[in-house]
Every structure is written in C-alpha cells, then in structure tokens.
Amino acid sequence: MKKKLVAIVLSTAMAMSMVACGGATEEAATPATEEAAPAEEAADATEAPAEGGNGYHFEILVKSFQSTYWQAAVKGINQACDELGVTANCNGPANESDIADQVQMLDAAIEAAPDGIGLAACDTSSVLDSLAVALEKGIPVVCFDTGVADAPEGSVYATVATDNIAAGACAAENMFPVIEAQIAAATADAPVRIGEVNQDATALNIQQRGLGFINKMIELCTAAGKKVAVEGNEFYVNAAEGAVADGAEVIIEVGVPAQTTVDLAATEANKIMSKEDTIAIFGSNQTTIEGVLTANATLNKLNADPTQGIIGVGFDAGTPQKEAIVAGQLIGSVTQSPLMQGYECIYTLVDICNGETVADYPMDGYWYNTENMDADDIAPNLYD
C-alpha cells in the first residue's frame, strides 16, 4: 500500500514538474502577445487576415528566455503576426547553454508541420541534422539573430541577423580613439592589454562579434604601428587575423566562462581587469557586460577617462548597462534591433510561403552613448 502511495505521489510530482517546465513554453509567448495585441485584436486579425498573410502558422525557436533581448524579439514577432494575420508559436530552452533542449524543440517543431520555422540557434552545428529533416519535409526555415553557416543547401531560405562582424568592429572603432594615446605609448617591454569577454566560442553570432572586435582592433593598432598578440580562449586565439606571437605592444586577452552565467563572466572579467596593464575591456553581449560591471563593483576601475581607469564598452542593452553608461562607467555600447529581427523574420517567412524570392537581411549594429540614448532611431532598441 505504502509503495503504491509513493508511486502515485512520485508520478504526480513528476507530472507537476513537467507541467511546470512545459509552462515556460506557453508563457514565453504570452506576455509579449499581451503587450503587442489584446485578445480581441488578435481575434480580429484571425478573422480578417492582412494582405499576403493567408493565415499561415509558424514555429519560432529563440535561444532562450534568459534576457530581455529575447523579449524584444518576441514582441517584434507578435507585431508582424498581427499585421499579417498569421500565427506564431514561440518556444525556446530555459538557458542558452541548453543546446540539446533546443534541438529537441526544433525536432518537435518540424513534426508539427508548420508553414515555416524561424530559428535562432544556440549552437549552429547541433541543428544541422534537424535542418536536413526540415528540408526533406519541405518546411522552409528562416534563421534570425544567428546564421547557420553550414546548413544543408536549400534548408535555410534566408538569415535575418545583425552583421555581427561589423557590429563587433563598431565597438572596436569607437573604443580605439579613446585609448589611442595609451596604445601609442605602449612598448614591447611595457605592453597594454585590451580585454574581451565572450559568453561562448560556439554560437556563430558570438564568434563573429568577438572576432569582428579583435580583427578590427588588430587592424587599427597595426595601422598605428603596433604589434598585437591575442591570448586566452583557444578558438579566438587561433581565428584572429594578423596577430603576432612575440614582441607585441598590445595584447588582446579573451575570456570565455564555462557557462553562460553572470558570476562566471564576472570571474573572467575580474581576471582581466585586475591586471595592471589593462586599459580597456569589451563585453560582447548582455550577460558578459553585466559580468564586467559586477567585477567593477569591487575593482572600481572602469572610467570614461583612459588616464584614470579602464575604458569599458558594452553590447546590447538592459537596465544595468544603460545605468552604467549614464554613470560614466562605460563609454558606450553597440545595440542590435532584436525587435526588428523578430519582425522581419515573420515577414520573410510569409514571403517564402507566398512563393516570393527572399534574400539574407543583414541588420546594422548601432553605437549609443549618453549623447544619443534618447534619439528616435536608438531608444526603441534599448530594452530594459
């Protein structure tokens, strides 16, 4: 009897936990849907589809619901759905590191046989088999935020993403003039160090962004007559172009935490910022720049004046980062437009379903600082 009771309770608890975990799927789309369009409006949209929509249904997979970045993307998705009279089911793993979970969700999305799939892949190599299945079943896929470079030919119809190489380079271009004097004064015996914290070395967008910064900084420093070495994470060290092994006057040190968490990112930032020769640091997404700011809460080294401290540059937005820019801890940051990426993903999927030819849609990264944070073209991208 006791064993039966235990079995019943155990089964119930397991079922409850599954419901709880599964709840993330539903809730993921719910808040943004509520913000984007009340239920009545959504019903109206279903009754009278906008031109070209034809009531298509899409499955959308985001990388996670960890950051407010994805909240903005889902908002854009729902906005486009309302305009076009189509529906989209947004799903995603709890954490950007949960690669297997996302692959499983992608497989489930393919099984649901939607009219199209929007995919922001956590790991670009892990989704290749699933993309091949989608191709076999004739389900068009549009990648957003992150492209899948090695996708089976014909499976990915278009990629709507920030040109991450250019966005990373944008951070370097805005950082360089501020630290130019320190770089000019650097010698092989007294080199200066520029830090970069990347959340991983697997996602294509992070790889491109990190390398975009590194390669542009190498280019700028080389043009200023300085040799540059790259240290730290092996992927970025091996992929950097134009770095030297010995005699460098400028060192770019790349830190990558074992997991995508702020505390581990903070440890990587702390390690770099603690060094006496560090003059600048770049956090290449919301999590890592918050790690930099966490490290700075103890080190108190970030300063907009390069003679007084370390120059900090961020990426994306979020309240802590925006506050740090206003407070002068960061000189600025590069923002993407997650809202527009989600929005254009749906429009591209509808175009594909309507038989139109589509192409990749590269989007800009925008530099922002205290001077232009409230500008009309910047403010909408600066989510909390």
Next chain:
Amino acid sequence: MANKKAFSKLKGREAIVVGIIIVMVVVFSLLSPTFRTYTTFVSLLDSSYYVALMAIGVTFPIITGGVDLSIGTGLISYALFGGYLIVHQEMPVAVGLLACVIMGTLFGVLNGFLVAVMELPPFLATLCTCMINRGIGSLLSGGFGISWPSALSKDGWFRSIFRINSNGKILPVGIILIIVLVFIMNFVLKHTKVGRYTIAIGSNKEATRLAGVNVKFYHIFAYTICGFFAGLAAIAYSGTYVTIYPGSGAGFEMDAIGGAIVGGVSASGGVGSVIGTFLGVLVICLMKVGLPFIGLQANWQQIITGLILIGAVLIDVVKKKKV
C-alpha cells in the same frame, strides 16, 4: 567516548581543509600576481556568499542521510519572485527580500514533507522540486530576466548587507554575517535538540524513532532549515549580481553540496559540522576564482572540482571502512 572520538576526527578533517586552503592561496598567489590583491579577495568573498548560505542549509539534509538538489534553481526562483514584486509590482525592496526567505522556507517544508512523510527518496523528491522551481521561476518572471535595483539606484541599499563602499574602498561586510551564521548554525547542529536529532536521524533513523523521537518532525525541520537558507542565498545572489535570469541556477547546488562534502560532511549522513562546510565552500570558491587567474580555462575548474570531490568522498569511505 564515541562522540569525543568523532569530534576529534572532525577537527582533524577541518584542519586538513584549512591546510588545503592555505596551499591553494599560496600556489595561486605565486602563479598569479593579480590574485594576491585585496580586490580579488573581495571578489572571492562576493562569489562565496550565496554558495556559503546554500551550503549551511544543505548540511542539515545531508547529515540526515539525504540531500537537497532544489536549492540551486530554488535560489533563482526565489530571487525572480522577489525581483518581480520589486520591479513589476513596485513593492518596497524589504518585501522582496522577505518574499525570498518565505518562498524558500515553504519549499523547504515541501521537500521535508515529501521525504519524511511521503517517504520519497530525497534525490528524487528534491529533483522534482528542482524542476518545479525552474518552471515557477520562469512563470513568475514572465519568462524573462529581472534586474534587481543596482547599487547606482536609491533602492540598491540592500547591497550594503554584503558590501559597503567606503570612499572608493569596498568593505566585504557580508563575510561577518556569514561567519556569525556559521557559528550559530554550528551551535544549533552540535548543541541543540534539533541538531542532535538531525545527526541521530542520519546515524540510525530507526533507532532514533524507537528512542521516542518524532523523526518525521525533525526530518522536515532539517529540510526547512535548508529552504530558509536557500532563501537567504537568493538575497545574497541578488545583492551581488544585478540581473536574475530564469533557467539559470542549475549546478549551483553542486558547489554547495561539494563544499559540504569537502568540509567533512558525510555523504551517507550522521557526521559533519557547519564550520567544516564553510571551509569546504572556501575551497570550492577558491578554485572558481583562482583557476582562471592562473590561466586555466574555466572548464578545467569543473574537472578539478569533480576530482577533488571524488577525493573527499573517498576519504569518507575509507574512514568508514576503518571504523
């Protein structure tokens, strides 16, 4: 006599852990000049507060012969709930802090009920509540990260529980709070009825029951203490890191459980001290902070932590065989 012998053995284990800490500090300091700085010391303490609080709590279930795997995702879930009340419901920060502790305590009671009354294996019961917590955290936050008030905002006063900025110099006052709690809970474990019965349940549950002790009540109490401290850990985490991300927290419990095991708490129950747990946590956190400083990629930290845990458990097994 037996108790005295066990106590002397524990003291020995704690002394060994202190020795390991000293060796680690010396090695890291020799290999990395930047490690031996005041700011690194403060960062080390910052990263240890939430782990130490989880570890103080989880010492009690482990000593009963169980474990609590829900504290990691629980910590995040409670912090999301507290943050939700502050940010989205515009409630005072104090309400958010209190909510963390209450929610943690309630989950502790639930875990205790499942283990002591429903007789679910602790591993399974707390794994289930771990998943429930993960879902609830996302549900409460609407699936998105929540930023607690930063030190730059006026509502960021609660951060001074753990660190005070005195003319640009950071004072890690949180360590005083942690040490006080360590000694209080060590006293509770060693010198109060709650603690002695907790140890007794872990040593021989049936004999304790036959001695007339309300085993179920004290078993639930051990998990309740654990939940309460997970709630405090949520406050420490929110006080150190600004944004709480749903979906994170899985694996945090391993740092706490690992700290307790390294500090001499027996994985099979009945033996351990809160002071030992605290020292074990320092070992774990020293590795987390120190290994990147000497140039090892962060992945090595996990490998080395795993190897050290195997060593700690093996010592425990060998000691038991000798007895």
